[in-house]
Structures are given as C-alpha cells and as structure tokens.
Amino acid sequence: MSMVSIKDVAARAGVSPGTVSNVLNRPEKVAGSTRDRVETVIRELGFVRHGSASTLRAGHSRTVGLSVMDIGNPFFTDVAAGVEDLASERGYAVILGNSSGSRVKEERNLLVFAEQRVRGVLITPSDEDQTRLDMLRGRGIAVVLVDHPAERADQCAVAVNDVTGGTMAVDHLLAGGFDSIAYITGPSSLRQCQDRRRGAERALAAAGRDPQELREVSMPAMTAAAGQQAAEKLLAQDRLPDALFCANDLLAVGMLRGLLQGGVRVPDDVSLIGYDDIDFASATTVSLSSIRQPTYQLGRVATELLLDECDNPDTHAHQQIMFQPDLVVRESTR
Amino acid sequence: MSMVSIKDVAARAGVSPGTVSNVLNRPEKVAGSTRDRVETVIRELGFVRHGSASTLRAGHSRTVGLSVMDIGNPFFTDVAAGVEDLASERGYAVILGNSSGSRVKEERNLLVFAEQRVRGVLITPSDEDQTRLDMLRGRGIAVVLVDHPAERADQCAVAVNDVTGGTMAVDHLLAGGFDSIAYITGPSSLRQCQDRRRGAERALAAAGRDPQELREVSMPAMTAAAGQQAAEKLLAQDRLPDALFCANDLLAVGMLRGLLQGGVRVPDDVSLIGYDDIDFASATTVSLSSIRQPTYQLGRVATELLLDECDNPDTHAHQQIMFQPDLVVRESTR
DNA sequence: GACACTGATTAAAACGTAACAATCACAGAT
DNA sequence: ATCTGTGATTGTTACGTTTTAATCAGTGTC
Numbered sequence: 217m218s219m220v221s222i223k224d225v226a227a228r229a230g231v232s233p234g235t236v237s238n239v240l241n242r243p244e245k246v247a248g249s250t251r252d253r254v255e256t257v258i259r260e261l262g263f264v265r266h267g268s269a270s271t272l273r274a275g276h277s278r279t280v281g282l283s284v285m286d287i288g289n290p291f292f293t294d295v296a297a298g299v300e301d302l303a304s305e306r307g308y309a310v311i312l313g314n315s316s317g318s319r320v321k322e323e324r325n326l327l328v329f330a331e332q333r334v335r336g337v338l339i340t341p342s343d344e345d346q347t348r349l350d351m352l353r354g355r356g357i358a359v360v361l362v363d364h365p366a367e368r369a370d371q372c373a374v375a376v377n378d379v380t381g382g383t384m385a386v387d388h389l390l391a392g393g394f395d396s397i398a399y400i401t402g403p404s405s406l407r408q409c410q411d412r413r414r415g416a417e418r419a420l421a422a423a424g425r426d427p428q429e430l431r432e433v434s435m436p437a438m439t440a441a442a443g444q445q446a447a448e449k450l451l452a453q454d455r456l457p458d459a460l461f462c463a464n465d466l467l468a469v470g471m472l473r474g475l476l477q478g479g480v481r482v483p484d485d486v487s488l489i490g491y492d493d494i495d496f497a498s499a500t501t502v503s504l505s506s507i508r509q510p511t512y513q514l515g516r517v518a519t520e521l522l523l524d525e526c527d528n529p530d531t532h533a534h535q536q537i538m539f540q541p542d543l544v545v546r547e548s549t550r
Numbered sequence: 551m552s553m554v555s556i557k558d559v560a561a562r563a564g565v566s567p568g569t570v571s572n573v574l575n576r577p578e579k580v581a582g583s584t585r586d587r588v589e590t591v592i593r594e595l596g597f598v599r600h601g602s603a604s605t606l607r608a609g610h611s612r613t614v615g616l617s618v619m620d621i622g623n624p625f626f627t628d629v630a631a632g633v634e635d636l637a638s639e640r641g642y643a644v645i646l647g648n649s650s651g652s653r654v655k656e657e658r659n660l661l662v663f664a665e666q667r668v669r670g671v672l673i674t675p676s677d678e679d680q681t682r683l684d685m686l687r688g689r690g691i692a693v694v695l696v697d698h699p700a701e702r703a704d705q706c707a708v709a710v711n712d713v714t715g716g717t718m719a720v721d722h723l724l725a726g727g728f729d730s731i732a733y734i735t736g737p738s739s740l741r742q743c744q745d746r747r748r749g750a751e752r753a754l755a756a757a758g759r760d761p762q763e764l765r766e767v768s769m770p771a772m773t774a775a776a777g778q779q780a781a782e783k784l785l786a787q788d789r790l791p792d793a794l795f796c797a798n799d800l801l802a803v804g805m806l807r808g809l810l811q812g813g814v815r816v817p818d819d820v821s822l823i824g825y826d827d828i829d830f831a832s833a834t835t836v837s838l839s840s841i842r843q844p845t846y847q848l849g850r851v852a853t854e855l856l857l858d859e860c861d862n863p864d865t866h867a868h869q870q871i872m873f874q875p876d877l878v879v880r881e882s883t884r
Numbered sequence: 885g886a887c888a889c890t891g892a893t894t895a896a897a898a899c900g901t902a903a904c905a906a907t908c909a910c911a912g913a914t
Numbered sequence: 915a916t917c918t919g920t921g922a923t924t925g926t927t928a929c930g931t932t933t934t935a936a937t938c939a940g941t942g943t944c
Contacts, residue, residue, distance in 0.1 A: 219689065221930055232894045237932055247892060262685065267665035268602035268611070269930035272899050277602070279666075288627050296621060300648060304655075309662045312646040314634060321638075328643045331601035332613075351596065355553070440829055469833045495774055496830045499803045501837065555900055566924045571902055581922060603900035606929050 220261045229257040240265060271333055279309045280522060281329035283322060283339040287314040289466055290494040291511055295362060298515025299338060306523055317342055330355060336522040338362050343405060358525040362518045364407060366536045372521040374514055374537045378408055381507040381541040382415020385461050385489050388543055390423050392487060394459035398431040400446050400471060401463040402438035409463050412491060416461055431457055443470020451478045456486060465490035465497050468504055476501060488548040503546040510539050554595045563591040574599060605667055613643045614856060615663035617656060617673040621648040623800055624828040625845055629696060632849025633672060640857055649676055651771060664689060670856040672696050677739060692859040696852045698741060700870045706855040708848055708871045712742055715841040715875040716749020719795050719823050722877055724757050726821060728793035732765040734780050734805060735797040736772035743797050750795055765791060774804035781808020790820055799824040799831050802838055810835060822882040837880035844873050
C-alpha cells in the first residue's frame with residue numbers, strides 16, 4: 217500500500233524531487249553520475265511514476281483512445297493491431313473502447329477518453345454526427361477518423377474506397393453472368409453499408425441494367441449470427457437470387473452456413489461474395505471471395521497522423537487518405 | 551483549450567467547489583434544488599471531470615486493466631466482451647493490453663497499468679512467473695488470473711479444466727478407432743498447452759496405450775498461419791498420423807487449410823479436432839470438432855471477483871473457480 | 885581578486901479534485 | 915431567550931508530479 221513517490225527516491229538518492237523528475241523526463245539535463253545514482257534508487261525502490269499526477273501537472277497524457285464498432289470482428293482487431301504497434305513504438309498507450317455498434321456505448325467510451333484526458337482519439341464512427349467529435353477537439357484532443365472519409369478538410373481521416381469496393385464485387389458477379397443479385401447489408405445508417413451499396417448500383421448501371429433491381433436484405437447487426445438469420449429470411453422467400461453480395465465477411469460466413477443448412481449449394485445454386493477478406497475467409501466451408509482492405513495499414517497510418525498532430529501541432533497538416541480495395545476470388549463465386 | 555474545472559462550475563452555480571464535488575460523487579448529500587442547479591451548469595459548460603486529478607486525490611481510479619495473449623484470437627475477444635460488459639455495468643472502464651505472446655510486451659502493459667493506477671488487473675498470464683503480479687499486489691492493485699488456475703490460495707482465479715478438455719478430445723479420437731495420434735501445440739511453456747497434452751496422455755493411458763506414442767508438433771505461435779506451417783511440416787514427413795488434436799482452433803483452422811492444399815482429405819484421410827470452439831469452427835471448409843469453453847462467462851466471472859475484491863476488500867474471500875469444457879462433434883472427426 | 889559565464893541542482897508554485905472538519909441556518913424543545 | 919440537533923454547505927489541506935526561476939559551485943578572463 218505504501219506508494220513510493222518521487223520524493224522517496226529523491227531522499228534516498230540525496231537529491232531534490234526536481235532532479236528525479238528530470239532524470240525521468242529530460243535525462244540529458246542531469247549529470248551522468250547523479251543520473252546513474254537516481255536510476256539505481258528507482259530500481260531499488262521499485263518506483264513507478266504516478267501517471268495521473270503526471271498528467272495533471274503536465275496537462276496531457278501519453279495515451280490515445282481507440283473506439284471501434286465491433287471488437288469481435290477480425291477487421292477491427294487487425295486495425296487495432298496496427299494502432300497498438302505504432303502507438304507503443306512511440307511510447308503511447310492505447311485505451312480500447314468497443315461500442316458494439318451502440319450509440320450510447322460509443323458516447324460512454326468517448327466520455328471515458330475525455331475524462332482520462334487522452335492525447336488523441338481514433339474512431340470508426342458509427343454515425344455521421346460530428347458534434348461529439350468537435351466537442352473533443354474543443355478540449356484540445358486530436359481526433360482522426362478511421363475507416364471513414366472526412367467530409368470536412370479540418371481533420372485527418374483514413375479510409376478505403378467502399379464505393380469502388382462495391383463496384384468491384386458486383387462487377388465480378390456480373391462477369392459470372394448472374395441475373396438477379398441481392399445485397400445483404402447491416403444497418404443502412406452505416407456509411408460503409410451505404411457506400412458499398414452505391415458501388416453495387418453503379419456496377420449495375422454501368423452494365424446497362426436498372427440499379428433498382430438490386431434486392432436488399434438489411435440486418436440490424438453485421439455478425440455471423442445476423443448473416444445466418446438473413447439466410448433464413450432469404451430461404452423463406454419464393455425465389456432465391458443467383459448471387460449475393462454481403463456487406464462484410466461475417467455476414468457472408470453466417471449466410472454461407474445458413475444456405476448450406478438449407479440445402480442450397482454454393483456456388484452451384486447461389487454465388488456469394490463478402491467484404492473485408494478477414495483471415496477466416498479462406499478457411500470457410502466454401503472459401504469466400506471477398507474484397508480485401510489494407511486493414512493493418514489503416515490502423516497504423518491513422519495513428520501516424522494522430523501522433524503527428526499531437527506531437528507537432530504547429531507544423532501538422534491535416535490529411536485525408538483513401539486506400540483502394542482489391543478483389544480476391546475464391547470458390548464461392550466459381 | 552480552456553479546460554472548464556470544478557471551480558468554474560462552482561462559481562457559475564454560486565456554490566463552493568466542494569458542493570460540486572459532492573454532486574458528482576455523493577449526490578444524496580446535497581439538497582435537491584442545488585443539485586439540479588449544479589447539474590444544469592455542468593451541462594451548460596460541458597464540464598468533464600478530470601480523471602487524473604480525481605485519481606490522484608482519491609488514491610484510486612475507476613479503471614481495470616485486462617492483459618490478453620492474443621487479441622486476434624476470438625477466444626480472447628469473447629473473454630474481453632465478458633469483462634467489458636460487467637465492468638461498464640459497474641461503472642469501470644477497461645484498459646485493454648495485448649501482449650501478443652511476448653513477455654516484454656506483457657511487462658510493458660503491466661507497467662502502463664501500474665502507472666495508470668488501475669484498480670485491478672485481469673490477466674491471462676503467458677508464463678508461470680508470479681513475481682510481477684505480486685509486485686502489482688504490493689502496490690494495492692488486485693489481480694485475478696483469467697484462464698489460469700491459481701497455485702496459491704491468496705488470489706482469485708477463473709479457469710477451465712484443460713486436462714479434462716485434452717482427455718475429452720483424445721477420448722473422442724480414440725473412440726473413432728484411430729491408431730496414431732499427433733498433438734499440434736503452441737509454445738510448450740504455456741500452461742494451456744501442457745495441460746491439454748497431459749489430458750491427451752491420460753486418455754491414451756486409460757485406453758491401455760503408451761502415452762509416449764503421442765507424436766507432437768510444436769509451433770512458436772498459436773495462429774492460423776502457424777497451423778498451416780505445422781501442416782507443411784507434417785506433410786514433409788513420411789507417414790501421416792490418423793488423427794490430429796490441435797491445441798486451439800486457430801491452429802486447427804490453419805492445419806485444415808494446409809492439409810487440404812496438400813491434397814489430404816479431412817476426415818477421410820486424417821481426423822482433426824481443435825480447442826476453444828470459436829464461432830468460426832462451425833463455418834470452416836470441413837466444420838471443426840472442438841472443445842467448447844464458457845468463454846464469455848470466464849471474463850464475466852473473473853471481473854465479478856475482481857470488482858468484489860476492489861469494492862469490498864474487507865469481506866472479500868479469494869475464490870478459485872474451475873469450469874468444465876464440453877465436446878462438440880462436427881464433420882472433421884466423422 | 886573581482887568578473888562573467890556555464891552547467892547542475894533546488895525551492896516553490898501550480899495542476900483539479902476529494903475528503904474532512906468546521907461552519908451555518910433553522911426548526912423544535914426547553 | 916437559550917439550547918440542541920440536523921441537514922446543507924464551505925474552507926482548507928493534500929495527493930505526486932512538472933516546471934520555472936533562482937541558487938550554487940566551478941572555471942577561466944581580465
């Protein structure tokens with residue numbers, strides 16, 4: 217219980233608390249001999265800096281917040297891996313918040329970030345409401361959008377072109393000669409879902425077809441469980457589409473499971489393509505065609521921008537980066 | 551930039567800072583009318599409590615640390631979901647640290663936890679070294695072991711019986727009449743890997759066979775990539791085993807992929823069983839038999855114990871909880 | 885021997901909050 | 915009119931660190 221403070225270290229080493237603080241934060245300012253002495257005492261006493269006291273006095277912490285929509289989705293864990301790698305290289309700690317797609321949970325996470333006085337926040341926003349983010353910025357907290365393009369120029373953002381991705385997916389399905397195509401999607405409030413749909417419609421239009429004929433099955437979540445329910449919905453209808461475009465791989469995995477259980481053969485009866493190209497996509501019953509995104513890079517680059525904004529606020533120039541997705545063809549569309 | 555503090559709120563509401571603090575922490579101590587007034591001012595000014603100042607003064611924070619071995623493994627994200635759900639129900643925030651199986655990263659995460667003065671730590675330890683955990687306890691930080699039994703009685707721990715699980719898996723394989731069985735495992739330093747092996751050997755012994763005949767392929771990581779490499783190793787050997795027991799499902803997924811690519815049929819040529827029963831296990835090319843663990847519960851119960859130790863330190867009694875695993879049979883062992 | 889200069893160290897003042905003892909206002913009892 | 919008790923509020927102190935200005939001890943110069 218007896219916390220050892222910077223004063224205890226100072227007393228034991230025969231220096232002032234200020235010197236110990238210098239050893240910790242500006243080692244070059246203190247003479248080699250005293251530095252060594254202080255460092256041994258720190259080790260002897262097992263001193264650990266009180267982060268809160270430090271943050272309070274310094275006015276800022278060495279942590280960043282990361283808010284993701286679904287920690288159970290490998291897409292986001294890959295992003296998180298990229299964030300954490302770069303952050304810890306730069307000596308920052310990451311506080312991870314999972315909103316599970318719920319607005320209130322996201323709000324609560326942002327509140328925690330604000331209370332902890334994180335240096336910056338990386339967020340995959342679950343809606344288009346910018347006011348909460350502006351609130352953070354007003355508090356001097358840098359905000360970078362992840363997997364979301366910026367509609368304004370006064371912020372950094374890193375995204376992947378989802379319209380292009382949607383077009384790629386449906387172009388690929390159309391090339392297979394499929395007639396009726398359905399789009400299996402999550403909440404239509406999600407920009408990702410909207411954009412991928414727009415891309416899909418664009419592909420139809422480019423092929424000289426009516427974008428309106430794209431059937432849609434919308435689910436409240438983008439999980440495997442939701443995908444399976446979508447399959448049941450589809451099977452209950454009279455006529456099955458020829459090809460399915462799922463808004464992410466989890467939906468596709470669940471859809472695949474549901475279809476097979478319903479006796480539908482993939483790709484013989486129905487073709488199927490997902491989105492994200494998560495690691496498991498190549499391991500499913502029928503391996504999944506998908507749209508690959510540079511996921512890890514997404515997290516890493518976003519963090520790069522965030523830390524630049526934090527550490528060089530004067531020279532920092534906001535950037536909006538847009539990656540391009542890739543088509544990965546596997547069995548489910550052969 | 552201009553941070554609004556408790557004093558600003560107090561001035562605007564015409565009360566003392568102490569009263570504002572009371573509104574925040576012991577609302578029942580303050581008269582209804584003043585409470586309402588203060589609360590409106592808080593909203594008007596957009597005041598957010600300075601968590602660091604609060605922690606510094608109060609001597610403890612409202613956060614717990616969670617250190618997992620591999621955030622890319624669905625097993626751990628399920629555990630994390632359980633932890634986060636209960637923690638946020640109780641008003642605690644979770645700081646998630648991913649050690650990626652590296653001892654130094656785990657150490658670094660624990661240091662961050664100590665600096666942040668978290669109230670408690672939940673950890674899936676990556677080795678048997680208790681000194682670092684005792685160090686935390688010495689600082690007044692509660693520690694609960696997750697997915698790891700306690701060898702001492704002075705701590706809480708929540709685990710699943712891995713020896714039983716290993717026995718179940720190999721019992722099941724033996725019941726299929728398989729002759730030569732191999733154990734595909736991660737680092738042998740991991741208790742999980744050891745215990746599951748012991749369980750496997752026990753099953754062999756109980757069947758009147760020599761436990762020594764269990765072949766072993768040990769990989770440095772427990773990922774799908776490692777599983778695929780293990781498959782290549784196995785295929786390079788002259789004779790393939792009849793059945794494979796993989797120490798977790800990620801290894802099994804990779805193994806499955808590797809075997810199929812090598813032209814080996816599952817389960818016709820080789821039977822395969824994994825461990826954890828992650829969500830994807832039922833969606834793989836050949837659906838995976840596995841050993842199911844109460845993963846979400848593991849995280850939830852561990853957090854329950856941790857918060858009890860934090861909030862009721864005097865009445866708290868340390869508990870060691872051991873869950874039992876279940877066998878799930880699917881195609882890969884039919 | 886006084887001087888300025890340099891590099892190393894220190895003393896002291898914050899940072900925003902929680903907690904405790906002290907004060908206050910006021911009603912009811914004597 | 916005084917006292918007591920109660921509930922509401924306030925003043926003050928301390929938490930552990932960082933930071934700035936001030937002090938100190940040398941070293942070399944004129």
